[in-house]
Amino acid sequence: MIKKIGTVVGLSIVLVTILLAVGSCKVEETGQLAPVEVREYQGQKLSSVNDFQENSIKGPQHVDIKSYKLSITGLVKSPMEYTYDQVVQNYKSYEKVVTLNCVEGWSATTLWKGLLVRDLIAEAGPLPEAKVIIFHAYDGYTTSFPVEYILNNDILMAYHMNGAALLPERGFPFQLVAESKWGYKWVKWITRIELSDDVNYRGYWEQRGYSNTGDLDKEFFFKGFFDND
Numbered sequence: 212m213i214k215k216i217g218t219v220v221g222l223s224i225v226l227v228t229i230l231l232a233v234g235s236c237k238v239e240e241t242g243q244l245a246p247v248e249v250r251e252y253q254g255q256k257l258s259s260v261n262d263f264q265e266n267s268i269k270g271p272q273h274v275d276i277k278s279y280k281l282s283i284t285g286l287v288k289s290p291m292e293y294t295y296d297q298v299v300q301n302y303k304s305y306e307k308v309v310t311l312n313c314v315e316g317w318s319a320t321t322l323w324k325g326l327l328v329r330d331l332i333a334e335a336g337p338l339p340e341a342k343v344i345i346f347h348a349y350d351g352y353t354t355s356f357p358v359e360y361i362l363n364n365d366i367l368m369a370y371h372m373n374g375a376a377l378l379p380e381r382g383f384p385f386q387l388v389a390e391s392k393w394g395y396k397w398v399k400w401i402t403r404i405e406l407s408d409d410v411n412y413r414g415y416w417e418q419r420g421y422s423n424t425g426d427l428d429k430e431f432f433f434k435g436f437f438d439n440d
Contacts, residue, residue: 249322249374255308257373258319260381266315268415269350271380272400279384285345285406288336295384299370302326307367313394314421314431323388325369329362331404337362341406345414346387349400354414355423356389356396358406366390368401389425396425 251257265271276295283291293301305327310320332344337358345355360366367388370377377383382399389396395416417423422431 248372252308252322256320257308257322260372260375260378262317262319263311263381264313264315264317265380266313267350267380267399268352272349273379274349274384274400276384279402281385281401282403283331283335283406284403286338286341286408287332287406288338289334291331291335295370298326298331298385302330305365305367307365307388307390309367309388309390311394311397312427321372322374323367323369324371324374325367325385325388328366328368328387328404331368332361332406335406337406340408342410343407343412345405345407345412346398346401347403347405348398349402352398352400352415354396354398354417354425355407355412364390391427392425393422393427393431395421395431 248260249257279295281293281295281298303326304324306322306324308320308322310318312318328344341358343355344358344361345353347353368385369388370383370385372381372386377386382401385401386399387397387401389398413423420432422429425431
């Protein structure tokens with residue numbers, strides 16, 4: 212009887228060992244687990260991705276990342292084109308907590324991770340006559356900024372929020388973190404960054420009466436815009 216018990220115990224140990232080994236193999240094969248959205252960073256409470264309201268001009272866009280290209284065009288010495296992986300892997304990443312304030316009255320404070328837009332611009336080589344940087348989105352949306360705003364500030368083009376990859380409704384693959392600007396300047400689904408000398412350029416909402424600067428400390432809408440219609 213003692214011998215049989217010893218044999219059963221021995222077989223059980225072997226079986227557990229095999230199961231543990233198989234489990235370890237699975238972990239190695241699947242690799243790193245997907246990141247989970249964090250809700251606090253360095254003691255600061257963060258908004259959830261669900262706190263953002265959907266207000267894009269054509270609804271959430273689903274970009275095919277296999278065929279996706281980001282272009283840097285216009286008044287640059289060397290027009291550039293990148294895949295998603297090239298942007299993410301070839302440029303230094305930064306993290307920053309920034310609050311998006313929407314003209315609809317809601318706001319969301321998020322930990323953004325991405326690269327500095329000025330690093331992309333620097334590689335393309337902006338020409339002296341470039342005065343404006345226009346961001347083009349997958350859904351046809353556009354907005355613009357003075358060159359100085361992008362080159363003289365730490366403006367991120369984000370691909371992560373709260374420790375997780377951007378969702379399609381939040382602008383995957385890239386969303387501009389236009390700090391100190393109203394939410395309509397935070398362009399999503401960026402496909403092209405164009406340098407221009409057109410200081411009179413107006414983006415989608417700017418053509419409809421919204422302030423071209425989009426500064427948070429100023430009114431976002433020109434009340435008399437449609438008075439002559």
